[in-house]
Amino acid sequence: MSSYFDDCYSSRNFNTIIYITMTVNLNIKYKELADLLKELAPFKPEISLILGSGLGTFASSVKVLKTISTDELPGYPPSTIVGHEGKIHFAEYEGKKLLLFQGRIHFYEGYPISECVLPAFLSRKLGCAKILITNAAGGINPDFHPGDLMLAISFIAFSIKKELSSLIGTLSEEGTNNLRSFPSETFNNIIRKSAQKEKIDLKEGVYWFSKGPSYETPAEIRMMGKFNVDSVGMSTVHEALYAAYSGLEVASISCITNYAAGISKSKLNHSEVTDTANIVKEKFERLVKRIISQV
Numbered sequence: 001m002s003s004y005f006d007d008c009y010s011s012r013n014f015n016t017i018i019y020i021t022m023t024v025n026l027n028i029k030y031k032e033l034a035d036l037l038k039e040l041a042p043f044k045p046e047i048s049l050i051l052g053s054g055l056g057t058f059a060s061s062v063k064v065l066k067t068i069s070t071d072e073l074p075g076y077p078p079s080t081i082v083g084h085e086g087k088i089h090f091a092e093y094e095g096k097k098l099l100l101f102q103g104r105i106h107f108y109e110g111y112p113i114s115e116c117v118l119p120a121f122l123s124r125k126l127g128c129a130k131i132l133i134t135n136a137a138g139g140i141n142p143d144f145h146p147g148d149l150m151l152a153i154s155f156i157a158f159s160i161k162k163e164l165s166s167l168i169g170t171l172s173e174e175g176t177n178n179l180r181s182f183p184s185e186t187f188n189n190i191i192r193k194s195a196q197k198e199k200i201d202l203k204e205g206v207y208w209f210s211k212g213p214s215y216e217t218p219a220e221i222r223m224m225g226k227f228n229v230d231s232v233g234m235s236t237v238h239e240a241l242y243a244a245y246s247g248l249e250v251a252s253i254s255c256i257t258n259y260a261a262g263i264s265k266s267k268l269n270h271s272e273v274t275d276t277a278n279i280v281k282e283k284f285e286r287l288v289k290r291i292i293s294q295v
C-alpha cells in the first residue's frame with residue numbers, strides 16, 4: 001500500500017499538491033507575555049531599538065528607568081549563545097521614551113521566525129511608532145571597510161520567503177501598503193541628516209539575510225557581489241519586515257565588522273567581529289543618540 005507522500009509525489013499526482021502555509025497568530029501565541037510586559041512597563045515607549053553588535057552597552061549610556069530580564073517573561077525564548085543575556089530596558093534620552101532590546105533571538109539558534117520577530121511584535125504591542133534595528137554584517141561592497149556603518153536601503157531574504165509568509169499570511173490591503181514604505185524613507189532621511197551632523201561617513205546599501213550559523217563561503221559572497229549586494233548578516237530582515245507590516249516606521253543600520261568571506265586574503269574569524277564592534281561602539285552610540293534626538 002502506498003503512503004500519502006508516495007501518492008503526492010508520484011508524477012500522476014504532482015499537479016494536485018497544494019502547499020498550505022500556516023499563519024502563526026502572534027497575538028494569540030504571545031498574549032500572556034505581551035500583557036505582562038504592558039503591566040510592567042513604566043511608560044508607553046515611542047521608539048524601539050534592537051541593539052546589535054557595537055551597541056551592546058548602549059543602555060548604560062542613557063537613563064534607564066526599568067530593566068526586565070527576558071528570563072522573567074513567560075514564553076520568551078532563552079538565548080543559547082554564551083554571554084548574550086536578554087534584557088529589555090525602558091529608558092529615556094533627550095525626552096524620548098525608548099524601548100531597548102539587548103540580545104536578540106536568532107534563526108540560526110534554531111528558533112522559528114515567529115519567535116525571532118518577538119522584539120518587533122512587542123514593540124508594536126507596547127505602542128512604539130518607530131523601530132531602529134541594528135546588526136553586525138560582513139562587507140561585500142569593495143568600498144566598505146570594517147568599522148563602517150551602513151544604512152539599509154533594501155533587503156534580500158530569498159532563503160526565508162516561506163517562513164516570512166507564515167508570519168504575515170495573505171496580506172491585507174493595510175499590510176501591503178505598510179510594506180510599500182519599507183524601510184522608511186522618512187526615517188532614513190533623519191538618519192542621513194544625523195550622520196552628517198555627527199560628521200560620520202554613513203554608507204548605504206542592500207543587506208542580504210544569511211541563515212547561518214556558519215559564515216558564507218567565498219563563492220557565495222562572490223555570487224552576492226554579482227547581484228550588487230553590499231553586506232551580509234544573520235538577522236534583521238524578518239524583524240524589519242514584521243515591524244513594517246504591523247505599521248511601525250522601520251530603519252536599519254549595520255556595523256560592518258569584517259570583510260565578508262573571500263573579500264580579503266585573511267580568513268574570517270569571530271573575534272574580528274567582536275573586536276571591530278568594540279572599536280565602533282563610540283561612533284555608533286553617538287549616531288544613534290543623534291537619531292533619537294532628531295525623531
Ligand code: HPA
Pocket residue numbers: 136137138139210215216232233234257258259260261273
Ligand atoms: N556574514 C554573516 N553574518 C555576519 C558577518 C558575515 O560576514 N559578519 C557579522 N555578521
